[in-house]
Amino acid sequence: MVSTGNAHGTAPAMRFAFSTLGVPGMPVADVLRLATDTGYQGVELRAHPEEPVHPLIGMRERAAVRKQFADAGVEILAVAGYAQVAAARDTAGEEELAQELSELVWLAADLGAPYVRVFPGGGERPAAEADADAARRLAAVAPLAAERGVRVLLETHDSHRTGAAAARVLGPVGHRQVGALWDVLHSWLGGEEPTDTHAALAPHLGYVQVKDVASAEDRTPLPLGAGTVPLAAALATLGQDPADAHGPVPAPEGTYDQGAGGWLCWEYEKRWYPGATDLPALLAPGRAHLQRLLGDGPAAS
Numbered sequence: 001m002v003s004t005g006n007a008h009g010t011a012p013a014m015r016f017a018f019s020t021l022g023v024p025g026m027p028v029a030d031v032l033r034l035a036t037d038t039g040y041q042g043v044e045l046r047a048h049p050e051e052p053v054h055p056l057i058g059m060r061e062r063a064a065v066r067k068q069f070a071d072a073g074v075e076i077l078a079v080a081g082y083a084q085v086a087a088a089r090d091t092a093g094e095e096e097l098a099q100e101l102s103e104l105v106w107l108a109a110d111l112g113a114p115y116v117r118v119f120p121g122g123g124e125r126p127a128a129e130a131d132a133d134a135a136r137r138l139a140a141v142a143p144l145a146a147e148r149g150v151r152v153l154l155e156t157h158d159s160h161r162t163g164a165a166a167a168r169v170l171g172p173v174g175h176r177q178v179g180a181l182w183d184v185l186h187s188w189l190g191g192e193e194p195t196d197t198h199a200a201l202a203p204h205l206g207y208v209q210v211k212d213v214a215s216a217e218d219r220t221p222l223p224l225g226a227g228t229v230p231l232a233a234a235l236a237t238l239g240q241d242p243a244d245a246h247g248p249v250p251a252p253e254g255t256y257d258q259g260a261g262g263w264l265c266w267e268y269e270k271r272w273y274p275g276a277t278d279l280p281a282l283l284a285p286g287r288a289h290l291q292r293l294l295g296d297g298p299a300a301s
């Protein structure tokens with residue numbers, strides 16, 4: 001294994017973001033204050049009409065949001081959309097999905113965000129059909145994504161929660177602008193070891209979502225480190241070339257994944273668990289926990 005991580009002292013540090021799924025309805029100015037106060041360099045914007053930023057906002061609002069982020073020195077990591085690329089669709093639904101994907105790419109480009117998140121959403125469909133539809137739809141949006149300088153990332157989630165399942169789609173797409181978002185909760189729920197998830201996703205990896213829960217049964221969001229999600233093991237894989245890696249190394253950084261310099265995004269599911277502790281006070285300790293796991297902070301007590 002070849003490490004490009006900061007243990008070698010030369011690589012840039014990993015960067016930290018949080019998702020606005022953790023702060024439902026919070027105005028952009030407050031999100032930015034929270035990010036700067038707690039040491040997060042980026043924000044993943046939940047692109048849903050419940051939130052301030054979504055595909056229906058106009059050009060002036062987009063420009064204003066972009067300027068707010070730029071003025072605060074915080075990056076918009078991703079537009080987290082809800083398109084389900086592996087879902088069954090009739091002809092009209094197929095056109096709607098293509099439009100939804102295009103609109104997410106346009107929104108990300110207008111905001112200066114490098115990534116769009118999409119879900120699989122294949123439900124109970126036969127895997128071969130879901131995989132083929134997802135690959136075809138992602139390949140179809142890739143040229144627009146390339147033209148706009150955005151990468152569309154398929155999240156390890158629902159019907160494709162493991163790295164192996166996501167790679168069944170991403171391998172055949174074979175396009176640099178289409179990649180993977182590794183949600184460490186879902187690959188773990190899928191019973192996959194982090195080293196195996198990483199080996200499957202590394203050639204495609206955009207960034208990594210971290211979170212913690214008590215167990216597979218109780219998924220109420222917890223502070224990072226307070227639950228049983230194997231965060232240390234997942235983070236230990238980053239920046240490593242998988243032992244069985246083969247084929248071209250697509251990342252311009254020369255690593256299979258982004259390694260050091262890549263992004264970790266805390267996706268705290270407060271929106272779906274309103275009774276969970278509020279995220280803001282947890283953000284700074286959560287970042288410190290991640291830094292300790294990366295070997296980049298004060299030792300754990």
Ligand SMILES: O=C(O)c1ccc(O)c(O)c1
Nearest residue numbers: 021046080157183267269
């Ligand atoms: O955006 C969301 O709603 C959402 C929900 C659950 C997840 O695991 C996730 O990654 C995103």
